[in-house]
Amino acid sequence: MKIGIVGATGEVGRAMIKVLEKFNIPVKELRLFASKNSKGKYLKFKGQEIMVEELTEDTMKEKYDFLLFSAGKNISKHFAPIAAKYGNTIIDNSSAFRMEKDIPLIVPEINGYLVKSYKGIIANPNCSTIQMVLSLHKIHEKLKIKEIYVSTYQAVSGAGHKAIEEFSEQLNGNKINAIFPKQIAYNIIPVIGNILSNNFSEEEYKMINETKKILNDYSIKVYPTTVRVPVIYGHSEAIVVRTKKSSSLNELKELISKSKNVIYTEEIITPLDVEDKDEVFVTRLRQFDTNTFSIWNVADNIRVGAATNAVRILEVMINE
Numbered sequence: 001m002k003i004g005i006v007g008a009t010g011e012v013g014r015a016m017i018k019v020l021e022k023f024n025i026p027v028k029e030l031r032l033f034a035s036k037n038s039k040g041k042y043l044k045f046k047g048q049e050i051m052v053e054e055l056t057e058d059t060m061k062e063k064y065d066f067l068l069f070s071a072g073k074n075i076s077k078h079f080a081p082i083a084a085k086y087g088n089t090i091i092d093n094s095s096a097f098r099m100e101k102d103i104p105l106i107v108p109e110i111n112g113y114l115v116k117s118y119k120g121i122i123a124n125p126n127c128s129t130i131q132m133v134l135s136l137h138k139i140h141e142k143l144k145i146k147e148i149y150v151s152t153y154q155a156v157s158g159a160g161h162k163a164i165e166e167f168s169e170q171l172n173g174n175k176i177n178a179i180f181p182k183q184i185a186y187n188i189i190p191v192i193g194n195i196l197s198n199n200f201s202e203e204e205y206k207m208i209n210e211t212k213k214i215l216n217d218y219s220i221k222v223y224p225t226t227v228r229v230p231v232i233y234g235h236s237e238a239i240v241v242r243t244k245k246s247s248s249l250n251e252l253k254e255l256i257s258k259s260k261n262v263i264y265t266e267e268i269i270t271p272l273d274v275e276d277k278d279e280v281f282v283t284r285l286r287q288f289d290t291n292t293f294s295i296w297n298v299a300d301n302i303r304v305g306a307a308t309n310a311v312r313i314l315e316v317m318i319n320e
């Protein structure tokens with residue numbers, strides 16, 4: 001297969017290279033694209049050094065089996081339609097197309113069937129939404145979720161490579177503030193993305209709308225507060241759920257454990273425990289009453305929340 005990665009030098013792009021290798025995807029030719037600043041750099045795939053090329057319109061007019069995009073919304077908006085016009089299938093990590101009616105928004109374990117025999121642009125959901133719906137979808141299937149109250153604890157890597165650099169500089173005492181609206185070192189910031197006219201943050205808006213689209217249920221109410229914390233990798237979420245049907249603690253445990261690529265554990269799990277893992281970890285399950293329960297979940301935002309989900313979409317499509 002011929003695969004291209006757009007944004008290959010970024011946090012997500014580099015993880016995509018690792019996951020393609022780990023999942024043994026039969027790649028014959030891998031092309032790596034980034035900005036002109038990265039042209040001529042080398043990245044390793046299966047022991048081979050591959051040169052990074054500058055992304056241009058012409059490179060997107062070639063035929064690929066899959067193009068994995070992860071270079072931000074503006075790059076996706078411009079280049080993905082060109083690649084699609086030339087017959088390519090694009091799996092896009094940005095928010096550019098997620099809420100478009102005709103574009104599938106895919107978490108393969110939940111709605112991968114939607115992309116069987118599909119061609120064109122496919123959207124990869126937002127990182128905090130992916131790990132939440134993976135933890136909850138079996139519960140929704142059986143017990144019908146009415147309301148989700150979620151507070152996130154999101155790692156700085158969620159804002160890209162430059163955000164990690166800013167965090168390290170601040171830890172070293174340098175007062176740099178280019179990416180985050182406030183200092184993140186020794187601090188937390190209760191806003192992710194811009195604040196919209198309705199006072200929600202962009203990240204909260206994504207969690208509300210993407211959850212409904214992925215679970216294909218527009219009656220679910222999602223009440224998020226998204227928060228940046230001084231952790232490099234791994235998003236955590238404290239989630240309270242109200243279901244229409246009643247259940248027992250054992251049934252909830254069983255439904256979470258049955259979810260593919262979700263690990264239920266009674267151990268304490270932290271972001272440091274999940275780095276480079278391809279599963280969501282769910283713990284601290286508590287039941288308040290027969291229709292209300294709470295969990296804590298943790299996942300590697302770059303893997304589960306981006307690269308791994310994209311490669312799993314590709315896997316579903318090649319294995320159909």
Ligand SMILES: NC(=O)c1ccc[n+]([C@@H]2O[C@H](COP(=O)([O-])OP(=O)(O)OC[C@H]3O[C@@H](n4cnc5c(N)ncnc54)[C@H](OP(=O)(O)O)[C@@H]3O)[C@@H](O)[C@H]2O)c1
Nearest residue numbers: 007009010011012034035038070071072094158160161306
């Ligand atoms: N980080 C996460 O947890 C996460 C999760 C889900 C989705 N996403 C989404 O994935 C995308 C990438 O995120 P990231 O964290 O990997 O960001 P990042 O570390 O900042 O990397 C950005 C990538 O985009 C490339 N790029 C920037 N401008 C470009 C241009 N004009 N032409 C071609 N390539 C260009 C960069 O190339 P250079 O190195 O040459 O600048 C780099 O490869 C974003 O849309 C983000 O919202 C991220």
